[in-house]
Amino acid sequence: MKSKTLNRTLPLATFEAAYQLLQQMAELPGAIWLSDDAYADSQNLENSSERFAAVVSEHFSALLRGNLLDEFATNGHKHSEKNLPSQLNVQLTFEPGAIANFLSPLADKLAEITPAPSWQIDIRALKQGIKNIQPNSAVIQSEFTLNLLDILAANASPNNPRPLHSQTEIEGKSAPKVIDPETLQSQIAETVNQLQIASPCISFCQPVEDALQQQLEQERLLNQVTTQIRQSLELPVILSKAVERVREFLEVDRLLIYQFEKVPAPHNRELAKEIFAPVSESGEIPKNSGSYLYLGRVTYEALANDTISSVLNFSEGAQCFTNGVIDREKYRKGLALCVADVETTYSSQPCFLELMRRAKVRAKLLVPIVVQDELWGLLIAHQCTVRHWEESKKTFLRHIAEHLAIAIYQAELYAQVQQEKRTSEQRVIERTRELRDALVAAQSASLAKSEFLAAMSHELRTPLTCVIGISDTLLRWSYGKVGSKEVPVQKQRQYLQTIRDSGDHLLELINDILDLSQVEAGKAVLKVSEFSLSKLASQSLHALKEKAAAKGVDLVQEQRIKQECDRFIADPRRLRQILFNLLGNAIKFTPEGGRVILRVWVTEDKNRRPEVRHPGIAPAGSTAVFQIKDTGIGIPEDQRSLLFQKFQQLDSPYRREYGGTGLGLALTKQLVELHGGAIEVNSTVDVGSTFTVFIPIQTQSKDESTKFTYEKSNSSLPLHSSSRGSLVLIEEDEEIAMLICDILTAAGLQVVWMIEGSAAVEQIELLQPTAVIVDMRLPGMNGCEIIHQLRQKPATENIKILALSAKEIPADEISSVTAGANDCLVKPIDPEQLLDKIISLMAGIGNG
Secondary structure, rough: OOOEEEEEEEHHHHHHHHHHHHHHHHOOOOOOOHHHHHHHHOOOOOOEEEEEEEEOOOOEEEEEEEEEEOHHHHHHOOOOOHHOOOEEEEEOOOOOHHHHHHHHHHHHHHOOOOOOOOOHHHHHHHHHHHHHHOOOHHHHHHHHHHHHHHHHHHHHHOOOOOOOOOOOOOOOOOOOOOOHHHHHHHHHHHHHHOOOOOHHHHHHHHHHHHHHHHHHHHHHHHHHHHHHHHHHHOOOHHHHHHHHHHHHHHHHHHHEEEEEEEEEEOOEEEEEEEEOOOOOOOOOOOOOOOOOEEEEEEEEEEEEEEEOOOOOOOOHHHHHOOOOOHHHHHHHOOOEEEEEEHHHHHOOOOOHHHHHHOOOEEEEEEEEEEOEEEEEEEEEEEEOOOOOOOOHHHHHHHHHHHHHHHHHHHHHHHHHHHHHHHHHHHHHHHHHHHHHHHHHHHHHHHHHHHHHHHHHHHHHHHHHHHHHHHHHHHHHHHHEEOOOOOOOOEEEHHHHHHHHHHHHHHHHHHHHHHHHHHHHHHOOOOOOOEHHHHHHHHHHHHOOHHHHHHOOEEEEEEEEEOHHHHHEEOOOOHHHHHHHHHHHHHHOOOOOOOOEEEEEEOOOOOOOOOOOOOOOOOOOOOOEEEEEEEOOOOHHHHHHOOOOOOOOOOOOHHHHHHHOOOOOOHHHHHHHHHHOOOOEEEEOOEEEEEEEEEOOOOOHHHHHHHHHHHOOOOOHHOOOOOOOOOEEEEEEOHHHHHHHHHHHHOOOOOOEEEEOOOOHHHHHHOOOOOOOEEEEEOOOOHHHHHHHHHHHHHHOOOOOEEEEEEEOOOHHHHHHHOOOOEHHHHHHHOHHOOOOHHHHHHHHOOOO
């Protein structure tokens, strides 16, 4: 390999410029600079005829030497700085061995200097750097070489004298080929030398000079593309500028980027053939192509002049890609395509050839742009005339495509990061909004609770103060501390009535709080049963008659219930509570002489026709409507939203004038919604308000419906009059016990319910019931022990016993498993089975 050394005769000004350029390279990180100035100072050599400068670093090392050529230096005479010669024999080398051979002796001499020089060079670092000199980085070497050529070009002239030293010969005289960065510097040095050869040799060296100059231009353009990628993440800017610059360098008529887009494949296979997609040589869409197609179009374009037609946004049809015109897999693996004449290459593909003719393409050069092992697009050069593409053009375009792939990947990553950033920012905003809303809600709830506690404090203290005060007065009178005067009976009754009223008020208040808490906690359960709507309305109205009369309010009922719909299924206790709250509020806020009207009616769902309709019972889908209308003070429009809120009262003088905790309507709304109903309000200030409640008919459970059936038809049970009697039930669970008691009582039997088994045996011995029902799982004394003791006593040894068990017991094992029971019933209780077994036992047909 030729030595990478530039050997020239140069003017002093040119040497100084090269000296300063090398000194700039010493600013690289970790670089060590050593020059003749520092060495001369350390050796006290003021008039040395040799100049040198060296840079040693990890990525770039160089040595510049210059020997003076005037007659004074030749004869060995000393000269002053004012009489500097104008010419120097200059050597510039990048060879690691040559640099190390020159600097190693200097480093040894510098290490022997005592005391250490003022500039304090790190001798150990210098020796280590000399030992580890590596070939230069191609990027840094290219930048330095380009700057050096600018300096040398300023000195290049046909009139310059021939160099005094022999020139380096140029290797070979063949056509130019691709040169790697290390070899490039050697050939640059040789080329620069040739620039000074006399004109007879210029024609011989010109092709090589042009090839090397073109190689430099390629390096310069690649460096600019790389710099653009580093400076910007805007992909459109990078691609558009790169396309324009590359077109100018390749001197082609058109340069474009054909970009692919991955889209879901249509379900219609025939339609898929009409869309651009990769196809096999047979022209069929591959069966294993997945559920995606790759649509392509021209996204970037650069034209040589206005006469060249534009193909921007052009997309080629799938029918023109048969017989291997496009092979995505080969392109993905890096296939580059050179076509000198499309008329020859695509003569067998008339459709695709017609496309090329319409675009006025005669020759083309194509390289793929592969991003993360996926074919992103194609970089295509078009020529309108026949053109044979040089290998260097193909290699250069491939390098450009590789750099663009890096830029595309970086842009996609940047876009992904930006999207994630925007998503994260949006999540932060949403989360902040949620936290702010939660904080506002918490502050509002805290304020509402504070107001509620303040109101509750007043509501609780007032009746309690009254009770304590009047009770204290009565106690003082009873002990004779208020004088000898006796308290009239009427006065005592007034005091006692006040105490009773205060107690009722406290009880009502506590019940409202407990009911509301149960409903909010989801622990409130409706106890659905059948009842009379008209009777419920009349009872509710009658209970508030005295309160209305005391205030001078007329309480009226307008009943619109049809006889066949009077029986309704819901929770009567909760409905009565709803009516009490609404009627009570209406009376409270209606002035003297006013009127409160209660209207009740039932609406039927005309779209639902029951198969069997029971007489007097509202059919399925019916809704009971309760309407309470008053002529009271009314409710302002802006305060209606507070009516049904918890811990809220209307912020007006009404609260102080009429009192109350604000729990009534909140509880009413909860109870209505517990039934699956709704409540509406219409009000006009100083005219009155109307509250309308809609309660849909509820569905009765099997146990409740069976219970009602037996209540209605207990006279038809096949029980002989002589067999009717009493039964004893020993059951701890209140719900099960109440169900059994209701069923048996409806059948005309007397039931005695006992909870504990310890005293049950003695009670049964005294009562002598017809039958005993015993739960096998009881706390303390269990069912087996009770049955065993009953069988041991003469008075109860023949009594009929029905055992309640959690699991099925075979008929032939009942007596042994239960210690002597006649029969067994499995929980949960089935009313029909219960009655059947009781009838069998009492009729003497049991198993015992």
